[in-house]
Amino acid sequence: MNSFGSYLRRQREALRLKDRAYSVRQVAKRVGIEPAYLSKIERDEVPPPSEEAIGRIAEVLGEDRDALLALGGKVSSDLLELIRRHPVAFAELIRGLRDAPTDALLRVVREVRDGDW
Amino acid sequence: MNSFGSYLRRQREALRLKDRAYSVRQVAKRVGIEPAYLSKIERDEVPPPSEEAIGRIAEVLGEDRDALLALGGKVSSDLLELIRRHPVAFAELIRGLRDAPTDALLRVVREVRDGDW
DNA sequence: GTTCATGTGTCATACCTACTACACATTTGC
């Protein structure tokens, strides 16, 4: 339904309606992977590619990198590194937000964004 | 200096002073891995083991699971899953705390812990 | 109506990851 591949295919096809430069082959070239590989990715014949490849796909298709990574079952390595610097604190923070409704989560995000220390 | 392996070795040896059941062999048995493998792990001859193995090592040695995983370059998969449910929000939250001093981070953690929604 | 682009099938590969199994020399306990 909303697998990584089928989502990609839908988005690419949508872009293609406006601009036929969004073929499998041309997108693959811009991304820097083989067309056959992208084709397989879009049909979920292979697992989502590496973080780097997903990042470049996000760029080429104008998608949010973190969101696309999540759809591919991954989390950006820069976030992982930040978490690893304060593993216990971040673990409690994230688990503490497990059952928080989305708006409560966003409130915390906003608060941190505007926070002055 | 503080690689995963050397840290493990230090902690295990410390426990061993009080209780000689903390030999490489006996710990490995309780953890459920081969002694030779644990030996190599402690000498950093191989990369840190799987998340599951690190979790069991943490249990056996009385270490914090998230902290030990971090030392092993990993992040608990339950946290990853939570992040993947709200990738954009969590990305902004975590990156927003990148330069926050530890006490500011802990303040947010506490706030979330005590938060009622 | 041929040329060019397109999507995809098949095959192959290199490099990790995550270990197990066994043997051996040294040390320790009684």
Place this chain on the structure above:
DNA sequence: GCAAATGTGTAGTAGGTATGACACATGAAC
């Protein structure tokens, strides 16, 4: 002083990750 426990060297493996290369049939464009 001998048996048992200990730490470690060597070798091997099963499965996953992340692709590349090439060929082929179909379709569209001019």
